[in-house]
Amino acid sequence: MIASLEMAPEVAARFDRLKQRPVALEVKGLTKHFDTPKGTVVALEDLSFSVHKREFTCVIGPSGCGKSTLVRILAGLETPTGGEVLVGGNPVQGPGPDRGMVFQSYTLFPWLTVKQNVMFGPQMSGASSTSAEGEARQWIDLVGLSRFENSYPNQLSGGMKQRVAIARALANQPKVLFMDEPFGALDAQTRASMQAHLLEIWKSVDITIVFITHDLDEAVYLSDRILVLDANPGRFREMVEVPVARPRTPEQVFEPSFKAARHHIDHLIHPPGKVEAETPVLRMVKHDPDVV
Incomplete structure (x- = not known):
């Protein structure tokens, strides 16, 4: 399912142009199982989507949805259990120069x-x-x-x-650059600076970007579309078209279109009525009614 939030005519026109571009990355029926001492764990199940040339796509979802497993398979660093990945129409069968990878840790x-x-x-x-x-x-x-x-x-x-x-x-x-939470270890100020810098680089280079993040604001600020995954196992939930105009600026976080996109994605990841697991609490001091 592709979600089209209400968007200005110029933003809608931009998406129409984006959809006319060649497909840079195609994922078909991707499945990944891990064998553990406790049995088989299904990390990804029947995942299919495509990314167009020079598109900036973010992948987001709850913990356990397989974001990092997905990007490692896309980069050719892990082998899927089933399905296939195509870059420029060619099947991915391992690492290759047509794909670049940036990790969260500093791998220099x-x-x-x-x-x-x-x-x-x-x-x-x-x-x-x-x-x-x-x-x-x-x-x-x-x-x-x-x-x-x-x-x-x-x-x-x-x-x-x-x-x-x-x-x-x-x-x-490379034709496609994969980024696995590359700014996750940075402080907030440096992270914001790197986000703006990445957008400037993206505008200057003929590159398609798939960016893994757990940050809702980061996903909306950076991307054209956002792939939202369900967890346990990781399944396709929705592809959200971001209704925020480009070029992006930090001030846009206050615009209704930005807030609407963020709210929609948050609703997908944390649906109303879903009961979160309670965190057990071990009290180390006697109860104090003034400390709540």
């Missing part, structure tokens, strides 16, 4: 400088040192770290490390 090589980290991919693909260095400098410029190209990861802040990780992933010129 600590013994390499910023420039050397970004050069790594092109060099592994056969580029000469001179060519790889020139290519790396372009991506380092794009993420705004030219002054730090000779710095090592331990000399960078968390946000800067993730910018290097993005540059390193883009240096291989």
